[in-house]
Amino acid sequence: MKYDFKAIESKWQKIWEEKQTFRAENDYTKPKYYALVEFPYPSGQGLHVGHPRPYTALDIVSRKRRLEGYNVLYPMGWDAFGLPTENYAMKNHIHPEIVTAQNVARFKQQIQSLGLSFDWSREINTTDPAYYKWTQWIFLQLFKHGLAYKSEMNVNWCTSCKVVLANEEVVNGVCERCGGEVVHKVKSQWMLKITEYAQRLIDDLEDVDYIDRVKVSQKNWIGRSTGAEVNFKTTAGDTLTVYTTRPDTLFGATYMVISPEHPMIREKADLIKNMDEITAYQEAAAKKSDFERSEIAKDKTGVEIQGIRAINPVNEKEIPIFISDYVLMSYGTGAIMAVPAHDTSDYDFAKAFNLPIIEVVAGGDIEKEAFTDCATGVMVNSGMLNGLSVEEAKKKIIAWLEENGIGHPKVNFKLRDWVFSRQRYWGEPIPIVHCEKCGFVPIPEEELPLMLPELESFEPTDDGQSPLSKLDSFVNTTCPCCGGPAKRETDTMPQWAGSSWYFLRYCDPNNVSALAAKEALDYWMPVDWYNGGMEHTTLHLLYSRFWHKFLYDIGVVSCKEPYAKRTSHGMILGENGEKMSKSRGNVVNPDDVVNEYGADTMRLYEMFIGDFEKAAPWKDTSLRGCKRFLDRVWNLQDIVCEGDTYSQKLESSIHKTIKKVSEDIENLKFNTAIAAMMALLNDIQDAGSLTKADYRTLLILLNPFAPHITEELYEQLGFGGMLNEQSWPSYDEAKCKAATVEIVLQVNGKIKAKAEIDANASKEEMALLAKENDKMKQAMEGKQIVKEIVVPGKLVNFVVR
């Protein structure tokens, strides 16, 4: 009989559905395993061949865990709020809710055709009011704890989407989504104080098992630095505070630079003699987008403030103050002391403006470039610091600054608070009203969910107001606090809101009185293994860790970190090695692959394509190789014979393969796990026959990768029961070795011969064998052995002279 993958796959998918085979049990006494993949945004394009790569990988892990006896939770859902759906709805005059439902239906059908073992009884959708009720609830808790606030902010504004973007959403100066120009705009925005958690978000990375590159980029993004704040008196009689990571170089500070937005300029305007010039520079800087600012990064621009000078506290010298857009108001104090001899940007600026450069750390050549090395330099021209190392000097100067009330140690972060408002329709309404008398008031929790109202048109207004602002019946309300007239917040939450806690909802998806029962959370959390894209490292991953830590602080969850382990997959590229996209014409549709080759071949190929963590180009011909492998596994039926033990010829091969496959799955080495099973198949065909026991083990090993064909063969061979109810096979380390091994015989490190020997042969036996070998004798003719190296089971090497 031929391998009819279509019939087999639909048969088993139906059986699994009827039997609820992959339903996670609410039996909290069993050992649990929570495997998670990022839930997709159900776009109009349908599933991409990139989606199944991580889904299949953790499906393999989940299926293996079930065979190992765990109660496994492997859920799926839809991150369905967002701009593309809204834009599509606007263009085609369909309600986003309808578009979302259509897209979800298509995605679900496509995902189900792959035979992934998701527990569909726990499916969630972020646009479901029963779900976003709890997104809003979390927001209210953040508000009540002072972590959500509204503030006038200089924000990133996408001119094409007409929407505010978080810093994380601005990529190369343009909008991450549409590529539109991003400019700065001052707007009143809801903000979340993620910065309050900056230190913990770094510290707690110690306790989790994330791949290194994820930890590194999170740390870089949070950007912790240590240094000092130093107060400089000015000739205007006030104080300017700067932040520096190099207080040791204070004696080399020859000028000061403040940001164009620094408040001092307004405050001391009457003392500034060149105000026109300053204002012109400020205006030019304000107009520039971040992209333009960084494009011209190499050429330093600025204006000296005439009329006010700063006084260096260590030597009482007056130094000039400049404004320049290379100093950002949003970091540190918006003012720096410039030490051109030991900072690259200051060096460039000093060269451009012909300012003095004083060396205070010896060891470099400041004629040529700034000397920034902290490890080797020795302090010079620095009064009391002379002769000290940089590290010693830092300590000493900070102590001196503190003693004299001039400064103190300070930690700074690059991380900014999270801009949380979007002027859009298709998102969670922010559950706050504004009352003239009471200010911002949260709506009572029992009124949640605050439903997204029906609208005629989803267009944002030209002045950047949310579409909801056009609906008076929504906007006008009464204050929950005083009962007077009040207006609702009309901005909605960003797409990242719903995905910041979704892993908690899976634990108890239908709970109406809490985001999930405490008992369920305590049992399932933390997620044991979370796999997702590297592109989410600084957005979703950081945001969700922040929310989780907050929920931990208020007692909702019992673990500090949401994910015990995080891994990441590489992208699947087009056949030409470029990113798959419609415009490049290299898109592969997963439906076509499933139709032509079957889900099992598709799954196998997605895992065999290369190193899971690296990008790999799609190749149709290699797909055929995987189909061939399954055909050959199917055809083993022709040579199988009775027998409930492993056949002698294959025993060590089978033990070796169990070990290899078991270990490789845990280490993301799916490609070599498959290669090992292919090698076993080659061994079986060399042997000419196999027992049922041999076959059975091969089927169980292959089951997580190709669940349909293995389940079918298991039934046809009459083993009884379903394969997914069996146990993962174990191996015997001793039996992984063959009885005899081939060893290599070398003279001076060059291979001269090979020989069979008992696998447990002693070093002496091996050396003797080598000495008696004709080719070895020939190679050593007339020479003296000066050293014998014997590696058991591997090689013998004689060093001769």
Place this chain on the structure above:
RNA sequence: GCGAAGGUGGCGGAAUGGCAUACGCGCUAGCUUGAGGUGCUAGUGUCGGAUUCGAUGUGUGGGUUCAAAUCCCAUCCUUCGCACCA
């Protein structure tokens, strides 16, 4: 500029001090099939000798070692991330 990952056959990739190229694709030859994106067998890094041989070979140049794709130093290139963060 800073940070991370990487550079191995015609291709995807194995090998983390001990037989370089496992496994798969492709290709060559033979058999099979006889309307095929079929099946089987043998071969397939390079150069030279042509049966069972010799040399050479993991970006480049040095080094450590009996032994290096693997460890160390230098250098070039590719990809990704961050980018005036004081």
